[in-house]
Amino acid sequence: MTVAPRVALITGAGQGLGATVALRLAGEGVAIAVNDLVPERAEKSAAAVVAAGGRAVAVPGDITDPATVTRIVDDVRDRLGPIAILINNAGIPAGGVTLAPFADTSPADWEAMIGLNIYGVLHCTHAVIGQMTELGWGRIITVTSDSARTGEARMAVYAASKAAGASLMRSLSKELGRDGITCNTLSLGTIVPAELAGTERMLAHAKRYPLRRLGTYDNVASAVAWLVSDDGGWTTGQTIPINGGYSTS
Numbered sequence: 001m002t003v004a005p006r007v008a009l010i011t012g013a014g015q016g017l018g019a020t021v022a023l024r025l026a027g028e029g030v031a032i033a034v035n036d037l038v039p040e041r042a043e044k045s046a047a048a049v050v051a052a053g054g055r056a057v058a059v060p061g062d063i064t065d066p067a068t069v070t071r072i073v074d075d076v077r078d079r080l081g082p083i084a085i086l087i088n089n090a091g092i093p094a095g096g097v098t099l100a101p102f103a104d105t106s107p108a109d110w111e112a113m114i115g116l117n118i119y120g121v122l123h124c125t126h127a128v129i130g131q132m133t134e135l136g137w138g139r140i141i142t143v144t145s146d147s148a149r150t151g152e153a154r155m156a157v158y159a160a161s162k163a164a165g166a167s168l169m170r171s172l173s174k175e176l177g178r179d180g181i182t183c184n185t186l187s188l189g190t191i192v193p194a195e196l197a198g199t200e201r202m203l204a205h206a207k208r209y210p211l212r213r214l215g216t217y218d219n220v221a222s223a224v225a226w227l228v229s230d231d232g233g234w235t236t237g238q239t240i241p242i243n244g245g246y247s248t249s
């Protein structure tokens with residue numbers, strides 16, 4: 001698998017999945033711009049990449065704000081070069097998703113999810129397309145949830161807002177393919193850090209999965225590495241489930 005030495009912007013990469021993807025891509029020779037809403041997280045994750053021998057800068061900021069995204073993208077271009085890879089990964093922090101029947105929710109509950117999962121993805125994607133088109137090469141990957149494909153009770157707005165990202169990738173794959181840009185979606189089941197995987201609650205949750213275990217960040221990082229590699233370059237417009245068999249269509 002060959003990954004060209006390019007520049008990636010990963011949103012929400014200060015912890016969790018994004019931080020693991022940052023380390024994985026850096027190990028493949030990609031220079032990483034680590035975005036996160038929480039500056040300390042972005043700095044720590046970028047420092048971890050550098051400590052592992054990679055190249056990384058921290059670009060903290062709120063991606064729901066278009067002016068902030070423009071600033072971040074300009075900053076990355078100045079410090080690392082044009083962005084060839086965008087991973088739309090930032091998500092609502094654990095516990096931040098309102099679990100409730102849709103009828104019991106209000107517009108105030110919807111705003112955060114729509115702001116991040118729709119506007120955040122739109123802002124970042126819109127801001128990098130010009131640079132990718134100039135390069136004649138690009139990879140855009142949006143991280144969504146299997147709830148967006150299959151539906152999930154008490155998570156209706158979260159699922160709907162995540163579905164928008166997958167829909168955007170499908171449309172953009174058709175607009176941008178001629179410029180050498182691929183656009184794909186990773187649709188995740190439950191992914192947990194190793195230290196949580198063995199807890200009673202997670203072991204019970206894992207019984208809902210045919211493989212009887214929850215996913216790891218590395219399961220997803222491997223798929224990202226393949227999609228950005230030359231080998232993954234003929235896949236575009238797809239929603240790829242990484243879900244332990246939780247859903248099968």
Ligand SMILES: NC(=O)c1ccc[n+]([C@@H]2O[C@H](COP(=O)([O-])OP(=O)(O)OC[C@H]3O[C@@H](n4cnc5c(N)ncnc54)[C@H](O)[C@@H]3O)[C@@H](O)[C@H]2O)c1
Pocket residue numbers: 011012013014015016017018035036037038041061062063064088089090091092093094116120143144145146188189190191192
């Ligand atoms: N972990 C799972 O089980 C799971 C399942 C399905 C989908 N996902 C998706 O995978 C992605 C990563 O999830 P995770 O488990 O690593 O989450 P996480 O909460 O550990 O990390 C997400 C990061 O995004 C950052 N963030 C939040 N709002 C932001 C904003 N406005 N601007 C910039 N950064 C922002 C947070 O500060 C946090 O560091 C998310 O999109 C999530 O919805 C995760």
